[in-house]
Amino acid sequence: MPAKDAADSAREDLDRWHEQASKNPYASDGFIRRLLHSHLGPRWAEADAHLRAVSDQLGARLDGFVRESNRDENLPRLRRHDNLGRAIEEVVFHPSYHEVGRVFWSSGVLSALATPGNEVLSGGIAYLLDQQGEAGHACPVACTAGAIKLVQRIGSADQRNRLLPDLLSSDYDKCLRAAQFVTEVQGGSDVGANSCRARADHRRKGWYRISGEKWFCSVADADLFVVSARVDGSPSGTSGLGLFLVPRHIDGKVNGFTLRNLKYKLGTRSMATGEIEFDLALGEAIGDLGRGFRNLVAIVLDTSRVHNGIAACGVARRALAEGYSFAQNRRAFSNEIAQYPGVQEILARMKLSTMAALSTTFRILAMSDLIDTGQADKDLAAARRISVMINKYWTAITCTACARDGIELLGGNGTIEDFSVLPRLYRDAIVVESWEGTHNTLVAQVLRDCTERGLHEPWLERIRDEIDLIEHPQLENIAEIARAELRAVRGRISMLLAEEQRAAAAQIRHVVNHMCRLTDWVALATQLQWEKTWGIETDTADALELYRSTRIERADPQSAPELIDLNRRFSETI
Numbered sequence: 088m089p090a091k092d093a094a095d096s097a098r099e100d101l102d103r104w105h106e107q108a109s110k111n112p113y114a115s116d117g118f119i120r121r122l123l124h125s126h127l128g129p130r131w132a133e134a135d136a137h138l139r140a141v142s143d144q145l146g147a148r149l150d151g152f153v154r155e156s157n158r159d160e161n162l163p164r165l166r167r168h169d170n171l172g173r174a175i176e177e178v179v180f181h182p183s184y185h186e187v188g189r190v191f192w193s194s195g196v197l198s199a200l201a202t203p204g205n206e207v208l209s210g211g212i213a214y215l216l217d218q219q220g221e222a223g224h225a226c227p228v229a230c231t232a233g234a235i236k237l238v239q240r241i242g243s244a245d246q247r248n249r250l251l252p253d254l255l256s257s258d259y260d261k262c263l264r265a266a267q268f269v270t271e272v273q274g275g276s277d278v279g280a281n282s283c284r285a286r287a288d289h290r291r292k293g294w295y296r297i298s299g300e301k302w303f304c305s306v307a308d309a310d311l312f313v314v315s316a317r318v319d320g321s322p323s324g325t326s327g328l329g330l331f332l333v334p335r336h337i338d339g340k341v342n343g344f345t346l347r348n349l350k351y352k353l354g355t356r357s358m359a360t361g362e363i364e365f366d367l368a369l370g371e372a373i374g375d376l377g378r379g380f381r382n383l384v385a386i387v388l389d390t391s392r393v394h395n396g397i398a399a400c401g402v403a404r405r406a407l408a409e410g411y412s413f414a415q416n417r418r419a420f421s422n423e424i425a426q427y428p429g430v431q432e433i434l435a436r437m438k439l440s441t442m443a444a445l446s447t448t449f450r451i452l453a454m455s456d457l458i459d460t461g462q463a464d465k466d467l468a469a470a471r472r473i474s475v476m477i478n479k480y481w482t483a484i485t486c487t488a489c490a491r492d493g494i495e496l497l498g499g500n501g502t503i504e505d506f507s508v509l510p511r512l513y514r515d516a517i518v519v520e521s522w523e524g525t526h527n528t529l530v531a532q533v534l535r536d537c538t539e540r541g542l543h544e545p546w547l548e549r550i551r552d553e554i555d556l557i558e559h560p561q562l563e564n565i566a567e568i569a570r571a572e573l574r575a576v577r578g579r580i581s582m583l584l585a586e587e588q589r590a591a592a593a594q595i596r597h598v599v600n601h602m603c604r605l606t607d608w609v610a611l612a613t614q615l616q617w618e619k620t621w622g623i624e625t626d627t628a629d630a631l632e633l634y635r636s637t638r639i640e641r642a643d644p645q646s647a648p649e650l651i652d653l654n655r656r657f658s659e660t661i
Contacts, residue, residue: 100416107412112218113142115661116404118442119214121625125617126207126453134208141194142215149190150508153221155183156357157511163308163359165349176346178308178359184223185259191216191224192259200235201255203459206452210397214445217401218408220508222515223357225401226522227264227306229394233387234265234313237330241374241382246332250311266309267387268363272302278315278380279324285316285331288369295331296367297343305522307346307361310335314365315383318376329379330387331370343368354514389472391523392479393455396448399486399519402512403441406486406493409507410437411661413497424496425658428651432644433496434658435633437489442630444482446610447603451478469542470549473533474606480529481603487516526596534583534595543580546602547573553609559619565612565631572605572639604638629657 113119123138124131155161161181169175194216199209209232217225235254238246253263271281283299297316304312312333321327334342347362374382411434414425424430454471457463490513494501497509504510520526536542550573557566579598583591611634615627633653636642644650 097418100418104412104416107416111142112145112215112404112408113138115408117625118627119211119404119445121618121623122445122449122614123207123211125614126449130208134211137195137208138211138215141212144190144194145215145219149187149219152183152186153219153357153508154505156181156187156221156223162356163349165346165361167346174341174345176341176344178346178349178361180308180357180359184357187219187221188224188227189259191221191228192262193257195257196228197231197235197262198255198257200232201251204456206393206455206459207449210393210449210452213394213397214401214404217398218405220402220405220512220515221357222355222398222518225394225398226355226358227266227309229391229398230267230306230309230313231263231265232394233267233390234311234332236390237313237373237382237386238332240386243373246371246373250332254311263310264306264308265311265313266304266306267313267383267391268301268304269315269383270303271300278328278383281315281317281328283314283316283365285318285329285370287319291369293372295329295370295372297331297333297365297370298367299365301363301365303350303360304363305355305358305360307349307359307363312370313373313383313387314370315379316370321376325380326377328383329376330373330382332373333365333368333370337369352518354511354516354518356514385472388523389475392475393448393451395519395523396444396451396475396478396482399482399516400441400444400448402486402516402519403437403444403482403489406489406509406512407434407437407441407661409509410434410493410496411658413507428645428654430496431654431658433492434661435654436637436644437492438657438661439630439633439637440485440489442627443607443611443634444485446614447474447478447606448482450606450610450613451475466545467549469540469545473536473542473546474549476524476529476533476536477599477603477606479523480526480599481607483516483520483526487513487520490516530596530599531592533599534591537580538584538591547577547580550605550609553613557609557612557616559616561619562612562616565615568635568639569605569609569612572601572608576601576605608634608639626657626660629653633657 127134163178163180166177166179194212196209196212196216199205231254238250256262269278271283273280285295285297288294288296297314314331314333315328316331317327318329336342343366345364347364349359349361352360414430414434415423417424451471451474454467458468490509493509494513497507500506501509554566554569579601583594583598611627611631615631618625618627636650637644644654
């Protein structure tokens with residue numbers, strides 16, 4: 088074939104890849120449909136119709152807006168003053184950013200939260216949105232969801248009536264978007280070192296004057312800030328921190344804050360993240376100020392961590408879709424590269440990681456629905472607390488690995504910013520790993536929850552109960568593997584708790600890794616049980632076999648003919 092014809096043929100292959108990679112993200116994802124069906128039960132038909140409608144709005148058109156909003160020349164910029172020199176502290180975005188926002192909000196991802204028991208549905212919507220590779224809106228959605236839950240759970244009747252309608256709105260141009268400003272330059276993860284102050288405003292009952300700096304303020308353009316601050320006269324450390332709702336504007340004017348600058352970040356670049364200085368800003372106390380830090384962690388950060396896990400699943404799935412379609416259409420040495428064992432191994436690994444991450448994340452959302460609808464006891468809430476932290480940790484690692492694997496599949500093309508979404512996904516994934524608690528912060532909290540509160544016990548019991556429900560006769564071996572892993576994890580936790588503090592701190596990450604593998608296994612097995620019960624033939628059994636071989640037994644994926652064949656078979660579809 089002449090060189091020109093060969094080049095034209097290669098470009099046609101790439102055109103087919105682009106077309107396939109941008110297909111409807113819901114229609115092309117059989118696993119998420121089955122997973123949602125298993126969790127939603129009789130509500131499935133209505134939810135399925137809604138998710139199909141949302142997905143129809145996504146794809147190639149939205150991809151174009153996302154690409155535009157992430158170009159260097161279109162990133163958000165700060166406009167400090169209006170044309171008459173008045174302070175406005177405004178963030179200016181490219182119009183494409185707002186076009187994406189309108190799709191995100193109109194999806195119902197937040198309005199669904201008006202009714203308790205809709206976490207699975209809202210999470211399903213968020214997962215589809217997060218596949219668009221626009222963390223610049225995924226973060227505002229998560230932050231607003233946290234504010235919604237804060238107001239719903241501990242807000243006064245007046246706060247609920249006044250704020251919830253706009254927080255829950257599906258109208259992007261009229262809604263109330265929220266942010267959470269906690270991090271300070273001297274504190275970081277050490278929130279107890281925060282020095283931002285709150286002084287009671289004697290003219291407005293329940294309102295305070297907030298002064299101090301916040302160092303890492305994502306969604307700096309938000310309409311409502313959730314701010315942590317230390318009330319005058321309160322003790323040092325986290326026990327002295329209260330939570331406040333700080334409106335962006337009071338009486339149409341900037342509410343006592345200065346946006347010092349916008350940060351130029353590695354990822355999530357289309358979203359405005361800045362440094363903010365408060366100078367007697369008016370903030371309304373929410374909840375018991377003596378429980379501010381507890382409410383921050385239990386409600387706001389908890390919600391963000393769950394959304395972080397959903398976003399990680401979306402990134403992983405999009406990376407898989409890009410890599411899979413590329414491998415089906417890219418030819419090398421006269422064959423599609425999907426025919427080569429090394430490529431099949433990568434695709435199988437990405438697919439397995441995505442399925443496991445989805446299973447564990449939606450397991451948590453299902454727990455949330457049970458709790459929110461009054462169908463759970465305090466032990467489930469305790470089990471969920473640890474589950475959320477280890478899931479945020481584990482899924483963040485997963486999404487970065489999948490984005491990196493996707494880039495590898497594309498070769499040199501994978502590193503080119505305007506060739507595919509993958510470089511942006513990779514940059515965003517690294518940010519996802521740091522948001523809402525670094526790995527060390529999360530595993531350290533798990534250790535404290537085990538040593539100080541004994542929360543490992545309800546977590547272990549919840550896992551045991553879920554294993555006991557794996558009763559299908561074809562899954563006896565899978566249930567036995569789960570029980571063996573449970574015994575091993577229980578033993579490792581017991582040994583950990585017997586160690587002195589420094590030794591335990593050095594070992595906790597490795598124990599958490601084992602907890603995560605156990606959770607993956609049980610979540611996938613539970614899904615397979617549902618599929619078997621309903622007579623649905625899928626490749627979830629292959630997923631479990633691959634997981635057993637490569638992640639529990641730690642076998643080399645190319646060490647035996649049966650594993651090479653399993654990689655080939657498992658990678659043929661996504």
